[in-house]
Every structure is written in C-alpha cells, then in structure tokens.
Amino acid sequence: MxxxxxxxxxxxxxxxxxxxxxxxxxxxxxxxxxxxxxxxxxxxxxxxxxxxxxxxxxxxxxxxxxxxxxxxxxxxxxxxxxxxxxxxxxxxxxxxxxxxxxxxxxxxxxxxxxxxxxxxxxxxxRGENFITKQELNKHGIVAYDLAQQLGLQTGDKMINVNGKDFEKLMDLRSPEVLLGTDGYYTVERDGQQLRVDIPNDIMDKLSDKNVDFFSVRMPFIVGQIQKESNAEKGGLQQGDKFISLNDQKIQYFDQFSAVLDDMSGKSISAVVLRDGVEKELNLDVTEEGTLGFGVVQDTSMLALSHRDFTLGESLGAGTAQAFNVVFLNIKAFGKMFSGDVSPSKSLSGPIGIAQFFGGxxxxxxxxxxxxxxxxxxxxxxxxxxxxxxxxxxxxxxxxxxxxxxxxxxxxxxxxxxxxxxxxxxxxxxxxxxxxxxx
Known part of the structure; x- marks a missing residue:
C-alpha cells in the first residue's frame, strides 16, 4: 500500500x-x-x-x-x-x-x-515549529555514529556554527551548513569550548542508508512492552520512567543503553517512577543487552517553539525558501564537480522522488x-x-x-x-x- x-x-x-x-x-x-x-x-x-x-x-x-x-x-x-x-x-x-x-x-x-x-x-x-538553542542546550545532543566520527559526543552543547550564533536546531543541520566548505561547530564539553570540523563530503556520508547525524537529547519513558519479554516478566509497564539502574542515576536513553550493555545476561535492580510513585524492580537483561520495550521521548521535558507569519512576512519568507532550493542545487552541483559529493548518491529518478513523498x-x-x-x-x-x-x-x-x-x-x-x-x-x-x- x-x-x-x-x-x-x-x-x-x-x-x-x-x-x-x-x-x-x-x-x-x-x-x-x-x-x-x-x-x-x-x-x-x-x-x-x-x-x-x-x-x-x-x-x-x-x-x-x-x-x-x-x-x-x-x-x-x-x-x-x-x-x-x-x-x-x-x-x-x-x-x-x-x-x-x-x-x-x-x-x-x-x-x-x-x-x-x-x-x-x-x-x-502552517507557520514554523522549532527547537531553540536554549532548549537544545538544556540536555545537549545525542551524537550518532557519523557525528562521533567527526568528534562530537553525546551531551555536547552547541555554541555556534561557522563562528556564528544560531537560533534553532535546524540551523545546525541546514543544507547551507552541510553543503558549505570548511565548516565547523563550536561545542561546550566539560566546561571547555572545542572546535569540531565538518568535512566537505558530509552530505555524501549522510546519503548512505541508515546513517543519522545528531538530534536533541531528551529524557525518555517506557513505550510498548513486548509480550513475554524480560520487561513484562519483571513488571515494567508502559509509561514508566527510569530513575536509576543499579543505583546509577538514569535520565537519558544513551545512559540506559550503556548500563544495559555492561549488564548483558545479568539481573539488574531498577527504580522507576509510575504515577508519581517510585517502584523498585528486578529485571533480567538479555544477552543482547535489551529488556524488550519500545522507547518514547519525553517531550514534556522539551519546549517546542512555534512562530506564525503574517501575509507580508510569508511573502518574504516563502519566496526566500523557494529560491534557496535553487541556490542549494547550484551548491550541490559544485560539490559533485569537486568530488565531495557522489552523483550516484545525490541523483534520483522517479523511484527516489516517490520516496521523498513518503508512504x-x-x-x-x-x-x-x-x-x-x-x-x-x-x-x-x-x-x-x-x-x-x-x-x-x-x-x-x-x-x-x-x-x-x-x-x-x-x-x-x-x-x-x-x-x-x-x-x-x-x-x-x-x-x-x-x-x-x-
């Protein structure tokens, strides 16, 4: 379908x-x-x-x-x-x-x-929904494999991009930044500011299947429980929020995953918050380092900003967005001719275009x-x-x-x-x- x-x-x-x-x-x-x-x-x-x-x-x-x-x-x-x-x-x-x-x-x-x-x-x-710099830096970022290869780390707070301040999360991952040349992020880590360079072929790397970059780091809650999983057997319920594992404070899923990886095949003590009450559970971790539940981001901990535009503002903003598509195509062609972007990853025919629309x-x-x-x-x-x-x-x-x-x-x-x-x-x-x- x-x-x-x-x-x-x-x-x-x-x-x-x-x-x-x-x-x-x-x-x-x-x-x-x-x-x-x-x-x-x-x-x-x-x-x-x-x-x-x-x-x-x-x-x-x-x-x-x-x-x-x-x-x-x-x-x-x-x-x-x-x-x-x-x-x-x-x-x-x-x-x-x-x-x-x-x-x-x-x-x-x-x-x-x-x-x-x-x-x-x-x-x-429709206006515009976005995550502000202030909200992003409440929790920092989650750095996936590609971001880690660049030198970013989960928990980093983003200070600027190419030496300039930014307003919202999407500014850090905009095509203008990713198609630019000799770009860099300035991040704060352990109280120090560091420069992380953006390779000129970053768009080529992002074109690979199953490759993600970074996203906002948010607390999580337990989603759907798999039937007959260790999570169900241990009494975990949908909507639970982890407070600690083996007395280690847990707030983010990357922290949760790291503890479970170390406890693969073993039992673990957990404290969860359920309906405002703390519950103690004993959970068996699988050999793969999982319990068997889905993860839902706790968006209540993140303030999503929205901006409406007047008709006059829309005329300017909409026109700018439309022509920005042309300018980015010119940049992309330049990247292909310079060898920073592979044509095979950037050019799409009817099948690729159909996938843009989604299912x-x-x-x-x-x-x-x-x-x-x-x-x-x-x-x-x-x-x-x-x-x-x-x-x-x-x-x-x-x-x-x-x-x-x-x-x-x-x-x-x-x-x-x-x-x-x-x-x-x-x-x-x-x-x-x-x-x-x-």
Whole structure:
C-alpha cells in the first residue's frame, strides 16, 4: 500500500508541475501568435486527446514529462519536414528572437511562480515549529555514529556554527551548513569550548542508508512492552520512567543503553517512577543487552517553539525558501564537480522522488515536496543542454547578442545530442534508484 501511495503522489505532483510548465510555453506562444499543434501531459502512446481549435490537448501513457509542439520549432519530436519551405507568419521560426526566447522561458517562469506560491502558502498556513538553542542546550545532543566520527559526543552543547550564533536546531543541520566548505561547530564539553570540523563530503556520508547525524537529547519513558519479554516478566509497564539502574542515576536513553550493555545476561535492580510513585524492580537483561520495550521521548521535558507569519512576512519568507532550493542545487552541483559529493548518491529518478513523498498521504508534505520539485524543475530546465529549455535559451541568447541565427541543421543535430544525453541521464537515474533499493 505504501508503494501505491508513493506512486500516486509522484504521478499527481509531476502531472501538476509538467502541466503548468508546458502551459507556460503554450500561453507565451499563443500570446505572440504562434500556432501550437499539440499540448500533452505525459509522453506517447496517447490515452486521451481532444482537439480545441488548432491545438490537440492530450494525456500520454508515460507520465514522466510532457511537451508542446509549436509549428516551425525544432524540438524533441525532431519534426523538420516543414523547415525547407519559407516560414509562415504563425511559425516559431518566423518570430523575432526575443519573442522566441520568452516562449522558451515560459515554462521555467511558471514553475518558479508555482514553487514560490506553494512555499508562501505553506509558511502562511502552517507557520514554523522549532527547537531553540536554549532548549537544545538544556540536555545537549545525542551524537550518532557519523557525528562521533567527526568528534562530537553525546551531551555536547552547541555554541555556534561557522563562528556564528544560531537560533534553532535546524540551523545546525541546514543544507547551507552541510553543503558549505570548511565548516565547523563550536561545542561546550566539560566546561571547555572545542572546535569540531565538518568535512566537505558530509552530505555524501549522510546519503548512505541508515546513517543519522545528531538530534536533541531528551529524557525518555517506557513505550510498548513486548509480550513475554524480560520487561513484562519483571513488571515494567508502559509509561514508566527510569530513575536509576543499579543505583546509577538514569535520565537519558544513551545512559540506559550503556548500563544495559555492561549488564548483558545479568539481573539488574531498577527504580522507576509510575504515577508519581517510585517502584523498585528486578529485571533480567538479555544477552543482547535489551529488556524488550519500545522507547518514547519525553517531550514534556522539551519546549517546542512555534512562530506564525503574517501575509507580508510569508511573502518574504516563502519566496526566500523557494529560491534557496535553487541556490542549494547550484551548491550541490559544485560539490559533485569537486568530488565531495557522489552523483550516484545525490541523483534520483522517479523511484527516489516517490520516496521523498513518503508512504502516507500527508497533504502538507505533498505540497512541500511539490513546491520543492517545481523549483528544481525550473533550475534543471534552465541548464544549457540541448533538448532542455536552457539549450534553446542558450542558442537564442547567442542569436540576440551576435545577430546570427544558428542553422536549422545545427539546431537539429544539437537536439539529437541533447536527447541522447537526457535519455542516458534518465537511464542512469532509474538504475541508480533500483541499486539504492538494495
């Protein structure tokens, strides 16, 4: 079922974004009097179509893109049979270069507008939940394996990042920090301040499966008890809160785990708080160092902050968040070219994108991912690769600057090269998705 929900969200999100992108091209073309022969969401074979005026509107069976076919334009269809004749007034090639440039930018512009609009609405409707620096440093962090490799330790208090103060936990793990160069954390440990460097390839390491970084350290309570487990046999109950193990004070789960590891296969005395009353229990620890219960973080010990935004504030914050997606993509490309980030871990095809949506239908998350993809789609389409909008923009900019139009044969061959590159990239992304599943 999760796979079906992921697929449904992917198809709906892509259909919205591709439909709007191609609509941007169509509206710009029609505004300048160009004839638009076809408008399709999805690639052939066609499963539905309707002729309205001069344009056929259709839905294709392969929902991984779309296209508009504008008369007199060399596009992915490579239909050049009419190019030997003199251009008609309604053809793409008959129009001034600046008009053709606006048509090619139409889809990108609409995707940017869509992404910005979605981010503004999310900021305005949901506000922001966050953990402040003050709350984080009440208990410090829990450092997982990767953080420990960097030199962080559980219990560290975070002072600043890259020499600058921060407001909230997410500032420490933001893409700007993790995609930066020569970054570092300043932490307080045992009353001393220490510098912990962030490696330039940290995002590559975080891309590995089952790798976590660090999170806020919180007290815990006992969750669901496994049937016939040592926890159940020893009288432990859901909702209990550990006070001590073998007379050692226990507040955090990392402390609890360390004691149990030392007592594997042995009995241990515990004091728990239950309904405001302390209870003494004797518990048998398994050879694996467990008792057999789930762990629930005691969020009552942590104050979660919330901020609402006015409409005016949302316009600024939402727009900034949307364009930040583009800037981070540029940084990520730079990291790939420098070798700090592996393309195989960073590039995702349809399977990887579907996983971003998740296996539960959450409309807030759906629109957040759709807004992000809208900005990514705009950025990717602006890349100067033939067969992408950016390739057309590159050639049209050359024509405007130099006054010389590339020959139709050159544009046709460039389109073929671009199609090969894109098909190769798509094939790589799909196989990479399958590989990462295993």
């Amino acid at each position: 999760e796979g079906l929900i992921m697929t449904a969200q992917l198809l709906l999100g892509l259909s919205i974004l591709v439909g709007l992108h191609e609509l941007g091209h169509l509206l710009a073309a029609k505004a300048f009097g160009m004839r638009v022969e076809k408008y399709s969401i999805g690639f052939p074979p066609k499963i539905w179509g309707k002729q309205i005026g001069e344009t056929e509107y259709s839905i294709g069976a392969i929902p991984l893109g779309g296209f508009v076919k504008i008369t007199g334009m060399i596009d992915e269809s490579l239909d050049t049979k009419t190019l030997s004749a003199e251009p008609e007034p309604w053809e793409f090639r008959a129009k001034p270069a600046w008009q053709r440039l606006i048509v090619m930018l139409g889809g990108i512009i609409v995707n940017v507008i869509t992404g910005v609009f979605i981010f503004i609405l999310i900021v305005y409707s 539960e239908w959450d409309w807030a998350n759906f629109w957040r991912i759709t807004g992000l993809l809208s900005m990514v789609l705009a950025f990717m389409n602006l890349l100067p690769i033939p067969a992408l909008d950016g390739g057309h923009v590159m050639f049209l900019t050359w024509e405007i600057v130099t006054g010389r139009k590339p020959s139709d044969k050159f544009l046709e061959n460039a389109q073929k090269v671009g199609m090969v590159l894109l098909l190769g990239l798509m094939t790589y992304a799909i196989f990479n998705d399958v590989y990462k599943l295993f």
